[in-house]
Amino acid sequence: MDGKSLKTFNCPQCGSIVEIRAQGLSLSIVCSSCRSIIDSSNETYQILQKAQKVIAYKPLIPLGRRGKLFGTLWEVIGCMERADGTDTYYWTEYLLFNPTKGFAWITEANGHWNFMHKARILPKETNSFNLRNMLNKVNYLGKDYQLYHRGTARVKFVIGEFYWRVQIGDETKVEDYIRPPEILSLEESGTEKTWSIGQYVEAADIKKNFLITEPMPMVSGVSPNQIASFHSYSEDIFKYATLFISIICFIQFYALVDANSKSDFVESFSYTSRAEPMNYTSGSFELNHQYSNLEIELSSDVDNNWIEVGVDLINDETGENREFEMGTEFYSGYDSDGRWTEGSRKNDIVISGIPKGKYHLNLQALGNRSNMSTVNFSVSITHGVLAWKNFFIFVGLLVLFPLLLWWRQRTFEMRRWADSDYSPFRSHQENS
Amino acid sequence: MKKTYLTYGVILCLIYAYVSFFGIELVDAVETGKWSPKGHSVYHK
Numbered sequence: 001m002d003g004k005s006l007k008t009f010n011c012p013q014c015g016s017i018v019e020i021r022a023q024g025l026s027l028s029i030v031c032s033s034c035r036s037i038i039d040s041s042n043e044t045y046q047i048l049q050k051a052q053k054v055i056a057y058k059p060l061i062p063l064g065r066r067g068k069l070f071g072t073l074w075e076v077i078g079c080m081e082r083a084d085g086t087d088t089y090y091w092t093e094y095l096l097f098n099p100t101k102g103f104a105w106i107t108e109a110n111g112h113w114n115f116m117h118k119a120r121i122l123p124k125e126t127n128s129f130n131l132r133n134m135l136n137k138v139n140y141l142g143k144d145y146q147l148y149h150r151g152t153a154r155v156k157f158v159i160g161e162f163y164w165r166v167q168i169g170d171e172t173k174v175e176d177y178i179r180p181p182e183i184l185s186l187e188e189s190g191t192e193k194t195w196s197i198g199q200y201v202e203a204a205d206i207k208k209n210f211l212i213t214e215p216m217p218m219v220s221g222v223s224p225n226q227i228a229s230f231h232s233y234s235e236d237i238f239k240y241a242t243l244f245i246s247i248i249c250f251i252q253f254y255a256l257v258d259a260n261s262k263s264d265f266v267e268s269f270s271y272t273s274r275a276e277p278m279n280y281t282s283g284s285f286e287l288n289h290q291y292s293n294l295e296i297e298l299s300s301d302v303d304n305n306w307i308e309v310g311v312d313l314i315n316d317e318t319g320e321n322r323e324f325e326m327g328t329e330f331y332s333g334y335d336s337d338g339r340w341t342e343g344s345r346k347n348d349i350v351i352s353g354i355p356k357g358k359y360h361l362n363l364q365a366l367g368n369r370s371n372m373s374t375v376n377f378s379v380s381i382t383h384g385v386l387a388w389k390n391f392f393i394f395v396g397l398l399v400l401f402p403l404l405l406w407w408r409q410r411t412f413e414m415r416r417w418a419d420s421d422y423s424p425f426r427s428h429q430e431n432s
Numbered sequence: 433m434k435k436t437y438l439t440y441g442v443i444l445c446l447i448y449a450y451v452s453f454f455g456i457e458l459v460d461a462v463e464t465g466k467w468s469p470k471g472h473s474v475y476h477k
Contacts, residue, residue: 233433233434237433240437241441243441244441244444247445291454350457353454353455353456353457387451389458390448390452390456393458394448
């Protein structure tokens with residue numbers, strides 16, 4: 001690729017000088033002046049196809065431009081535009097040449113670029129059957145590739161030289177299989193099957209390596225084999241989340257075993273309605289754990305009545321006091337719909353972080369003064385109850401980001417498969 | 433991003449170990465700003 005040994009000849013159609021870059025390998029070449037396609041397999045230079053009209057088309061990467069990709073210096077020797085069978089989807093293919101590596105391609109569709117070269121071995125068509133989507137797969141070098149597209153490709157425009165006899169209007173059957181960032185393409189023409197393997201390349205790399213000064217084509221949608229920007233770390237994030245949740249579960253499990261939840265204390269009292277609150281003092285109970293969560297349950301026999309109890313939890317040794325209020329109310333009756341009830345005869349609260357020590361309760365009960373009945377109530381204390389709220393809050397905080405990431409991944413994949421007839425999300429997309 | 437989540441997760445696990453050991457109820461601690469074990473922590477189930 002020293003640039004000095006270019007062979008030239010005169011175009012048999014218009015007489016312009018035509019250069020051959022891949023000498024001895026090019027089978028067809030397009031005259032840059034009249035766009036006639038010339039057979040370059042021998043020195044007779046027969047016209048393969050006369051140009052119907054000269055289209056002013058300037059490839060983004062000019063012929064003869066050199067650029068390094070995956071460690072090899074390539075020269076652009078040909079460019080063609082192709083379209084699918086419906087003439088709605090267009091893409092551009094640049095033929096690259098390197099004297100030692102041979103031919104390769106870079107393709108551009110919707111602003112997405114791929115570097116393609118011939119497959120080293122013939123992929124195995126496994127035709128594995130997926131019950132849900134009936135997806136076909138092929139296996140190449142031990143890796144499965146999923147069918148993305150099956151259709152035809154028609155040559156719309158050519159310029160430069162090619163290693164086969166290309167003609168405008170040439171049609172081939174194509175199949176694309178993906179395993180992002182790779183793509184495996186099959187082109188079938190008559191009995192000839194050609195497999196190519198490709199890799200997604202960032203547009204910025206193409207621009208930089210091939211010294212493109214023109215604006216690059218606008219990127220739209222997600223390419224079949226594009227890798228999401230978050231792909232590099234998403235797997236690790238999921239691993240970390242699993243690890244952290246396991247740690248939280250382990251701590252909770254340890255707390256569960258250590259908690260040894262048991263009822264320490266039950267004491268009953270009787271309250272007769274009066275103007276002033278009635279005071280009670282419970283017996284003592286001991287908490288042996290360094291710190292405990294206590295569940296305090298108030299139950300009463302109120303009937304169409306209520307009772308409020310102010311509770312002071314007092315440490316016998318330090319005199320430290322924790323105060324809180326509890327109450328129960330229960331109403332019932334009959335109406336046109338039958339029996340109804342409202343409220344509950346039981347109420348409970350949990351107080352956390354109680355240091356070990358000896359405690360008793362001071363209670364102050366107040367009931368309905370207009371209802372002169374006696375209310376019996378009891379207070380029970382269970383220590384070592386677990387704070388499950390904490391557990392769910394922390395697990396929630398830990399899964400928040402992986403959940404968001406999973407949703408982004410799913411959205412990205414749905415966009416990737418949006419144009420495919422073989423989308424695993426097809427039924428979902430049809431429903432939405 | 434990986435490092436940020438790693439740091440975030442480690443901090444959460446440490447806080448969880450702390451609140452579990454000292455029996456602190458998180459919602460109450462956030463509301464009262466009392467993160468010590470002697471904080472006034474009462475909640476209705």
